[in-house]
C-alpha cells in the first residue's frame with residue numbers, strides 16, 4: 456500500500472473535478488513506467504528523472520478507470536489514492 460507520508464512532493468494534486476479521488480506516487484516507485492503506459496495523460500516521469508509522478512489528475516471516467524488500472528498494476532504498490540474509495 457502506498458504511504459502518504461512518503462508521497463513525492465512533485466505530484467500534481469490539483470483536482471480537475473469536484474470531489475474526485477486524487478492519485479499520487481510515493482518514494483517506493485522503481486520507475487518501471489507501467490503506470491505511464493496505462494494512463495499517460497496522468498502519469499509520467501518526474502523532472503528529477505528517477506520516479507514517476509502524477510502530472511495531472513484524471514478528467515473523465517475513462518481516465519479515472521485507467522488510473523485505477525495503473526494502481527492495480529503497479530508492481531510495488533507505489534500509487535496511492537486519496538480518499539480511498541474502495
Ligand code: SF4
Pocket residue numbers: 480483484485486487488489490491498506507525528529530531532533534
Ligand atoms: S507503476 Fe508504480 S513503480 Fe512503476 S513507474 Fe508507476 S508508480 Fe512507479
